[in-house]
Amino acid sequence: MENVKIDSAGPVPSRSDEAKRRVRQDSGIKPGRVLLTLLMSGFALLMIMPFVWMIGTSFKSPAEVFVYPVKWIPTILNWEHHIRVWTGPAGFATYYLNSLKISLISTVGAVFLSSLAAYGFARIKFKGREPLFLLYLSMMMVPPQVLFVPKFILFDAIGIYNTHLALILPGMFTIFGVFMMRQFFLSVPGEITEAAFIDGAGHFRIFFRLMLPLAKPALATLAIIDFSWHWNDYENALVFLLDRNLFTVPLGLQNFILENTVDYNGMMAAATAGIVPMLLVFVIGQRYIIQGVAGSSVKG
């Protein structure tokens, strides 16, 4: 955008002019704006309609599920579907603990290991750096489908197939994370580290004492993105887990639905259990998540 020049547009309005104009624009209710707001709100309701229907249905009685016109709010709140989902033989409590354990360990490992590597790529000149980075770049193109079979054979051979390690160990390595953090470390001006070098600090000290604290926002963004990726990951769990007591939330959800094909209330109670925690995290950390998503893809 820097090279878009608009010399013909006349003098650039000063800050105060712009502020005044803003005030003028925002004050008073404009009919066009109200109309568009209503239209966009209508579409927004359509966007969240599946969630509303899901939560409503999870409290309905079986007879109310498919009543038309849709009953958005059930006459009586039936908690029994939720109780059934959470307490069954392999209930969602187990799946939650599994998902939490896998996602947390993977995320912590991935954030640390990728920022370490990213610092190496961004800040240290060493032999073979460029070809190695190119190798990383090329690995981003390899789809997971290529890797499933050989990973399955490897995990079977080293005895971690059908254990949580099959998800945690590979989960600690993210090429995307290396890219994102490298981008950040590249953006830190050299003068900041130069002073530390003159004072005799080595790379490790600069990394831990100077760079990591500086990188807090980027680290938080990576952690959120990585965590939600692990939390929602269904495909790896599907391939590498077999035992029901090891299942993660998405896999447990599918299992529940396969075993209760006509229990629509139970299905929606299970789906609610799978979705609502992420929705809560989102409502609380909304600003950071949106900024993170927007920032990561623009910079990365």
Place this chain on the structure above:
Amino acid sequence: MGKSWLKRQSLLGYAFIGPNMLGVLLFFILPAVYSFYLMFTDYTFMNPAISFVGFANIERMLGDEQFYTALRNTLIFLLSVPVSILLAFLVAAALNKAVYWKKTLRALYFMPYITSGVAVAFVWMLLFQPTSGPINGFLRSIGIDHPPGWLSATESAMFAIDIIWIWFMLGYNMIIYLAALQEIPEELVEAARIDGARPWAILHRVIWPLVSPTTFLLLVTGLIMSIKTFGIIQAITQGGPGDSTTVLSLFIYQNAFRYYEMGYASAISWALFAIILVFTVLQWIGQKRWVHY
């Protein structure tokens, strides 16, 4: 700065990237190499004796009707990407300036993207229920007597999944567009307005061309991301009814882990890689051309 300094730098560099490199080697590079080898074998998991079969798997793939069905389904699936991008542009343009409750609306549109794809897919499965689900209930109430069978009919199942995917991706695309729209200088839009351009013309003639690099980026990354996805499809249709929703990535999964044809599955997975490679090359070329507009 003698030789020893350089050597020390190299050692330090390896110390930093070493731990990550080890994992990348073990979980990305070696499996990729091994998969490339498996492509030329008859490995089936049931039969541990691997023998080299040359190009037999590739020949089989090129003569396999199901492979072409999967390609066709993939193409229909990928149609959702441009549709979602276009809708997201319109939503972002509306939310960027001209509405109240900007932040709330932005959050609502983004919500589907952060939820587990599998969980919401099950909700859609019930919404699409053909005989008494709410979507067909609505369609009947507005006078459509024979609404589509959605996920339970071969001719409409892929489109039903497209709808879910458009809904899922819309918020992400919108966020990226909102970031791009914020970069557009206010003066440019103002100038067009002073020259008498209508809002629609400003959107179409001024803003749309200005965000073209973002559109291009979203298109390529969206295509790559979507072509690798099979989770939500496996979860709700397992590729059915028939093979009407078996996209390429799901076809690979099924061959590997339902039929244990792992040599064959490896061959198809490299076909998928080839398609992604083409998209990536397009992105490189496009970036060079589109970065400055």
